[in-house]
Amino acid sequence: AVVRDGEIVIRNVMNVTMSCDHRVIDGATGAKFLQTFKQMLENPILMLM
Structure with missing residues (x-):
């Protein structure tokens, strides 16, 4: 559940983490x-453009 417009609602949530070697x-x-990955998950049509 998440808060949306001041109300608790049921939503799908996916946690994504990434580890980067700052030498690379x-x-x-x-x-x-x-950020780009998130946008593509939220709007799959972007993957076709």
Whole structure:
């Protein structure tokens, strides 16, 4: 359950974590990847564009 518009409602929730070796990839790049991943999960049509 999550709070939406001040009310507790049942929603699907998925936790995603990622580990980055900062010698290979910058944390900001990893964060941008996760943001894009989230957008694609929320709007699968983006994967076709």
